[in-house]
Amino acid sequence: MAELKIYNSLTKQKEVFTPITPGYVGMYVCGPTVYSDVHLGNCRTFISFDIIYRYFKYLGYKVRYVRNITDAGHLEGDRDEGDDKFSKKARLEQLEPMEIVQKYTLGFHKVMELFNNLPPTIEPTATGHISEQIEMVKHILQNGYAYEVDGTVYFDVEKYDKEKPYGILTNRKLEELLEGTRTLSGQDEKKGRLDFALWVKAKPEHLMQWPSPWGMGFPGWHIECSAMSGKYLGTKFDIHGGGMDLAATHHTNEIAQSEACYNVNPANYWIHTNMLTVNGARMSKTAGNGFLPGELFTGSHPLLEKAYAPMTVRFFMLQTHYRSTLDFSNEALQAAEKGLKRLWEAYQNLEQLQQQAQELSDTASDTETDRRCRAFIEGFDTSMNDDFNTAKVLANMFELVPIINSFKGGQIPLNYINRATFDLLQKQFSTYLTDIFGLKEEKVADSGRLDSVLQLLIQIRKEARARKDFATSDKIRNELQREGILLKDEKDGSVSWNII
């Protein structure tokens, strides 16, 4: 197996991936908070990790992929008068908090399915792991890195930092962080300005609360990921992932919690995906510039000129490396749409050539073409092994497209390559497109009946052309085109059609 290199945010360099247990990968990815619809930026992260998950499987690893659902009430701000997100939204919509959770969890799953993301192998919820979180808080208290104030438990960042660097993930010193912290309004029961809550005391009217050794309350912002990753992957596992925005606080605190509790950094490799931007600014819930997947698929967003299919968006994302920002625009999306279409046509051409390829011999009649094809195909794995460089794989695929199309169109004889090369080409083209990149062809509804109707029209047109009645033949083609159906006269005299 070739070496896979992954950029590790912890060490700021690419490292060869070595699993803790040979043949197995444990991966934890921070999932969504289900109090509103996921926007496209969220989707980008989950699509990126879906590709990573799929690639590990392709490499033959058995992967345990854990992605949580955050459904426990977290404070809005760093003050105890803050409402929790779920009860706030619940009052707004006159629903129980768990109804909100259910609604948006289902919505999230639906979106993931539309993007053809594979489900994680375990999808734990924070509310389902309250006791695990309480246990972990107890441990941290016992180890002396936390303190309780009137039913709320805080993590003692300054004490922790004396023994282990707190800002290790984002390369920051405690003094710098302290300077950057804003002065908080209201009375502050925390000892240190950077201290964060592990457990929060709930007011009586608070809708989501659970009993604990410190009274009724709910878990803090970061403890759920620590508790659930520890439970399902062990206190030390291979990969922890999430969006870059989580590194500075959420992941920094996760590391501190695990170190304080188990004396380990939970993950060997930290992978952070970059942000999706709109007009150069980050897409986010609070900025209000978020695109909802639904708005994209229907084209109902004011900034969109038309609707884009889920697979177009997925492909669009694959054209950029996961650690680069990606800017969202109509032009870029339209380019992606056309590019993907071209890829699918080459893919179909390859399938059609299969019959002909049966007769290929073991020797290629043009070793140069054969060699080039092999080099491009072998480049797929090489590029993926270099920190999952999907953009480079696609570039190689596009290099192969004119070659494949020329086999089909007859510009290049198929026997320029040998049988083994053809088989490899077809196998890898298909594997990458569908299994690793997770792309699928958009279905045309009721194509069976439509096809027989079209075959009739194609036949009539053919007869018209035979007697040089081009007025009739062009009328058929033009009228169909107006209805969104494109006829193509192939080289061999046959006629094919597709939906524009």
Added chain:
RNA sequence: GGUCCUGUGGCCGAGUGGCUAGGCAGAGCUCUGCAAAAGCUCGUACAGCGGUUCGAAUCCGCUCGGGACCUCCA
């Protein structure tokens, strides 16, 4: 203010110290009754200024521009 990232041809975007990614758009040609599709050919880009080097878009420094994080957010 602090910590980082980034600036590539009309647009989107890979990228290794030397062998000019790729996509979209555009131009010409071939094929075609005409189209469409497909194929072929074409643009020699790397913010600016210095430096290191035989050689830099790629390394270093400075300047200018853009962005992220430091506050819930993938």
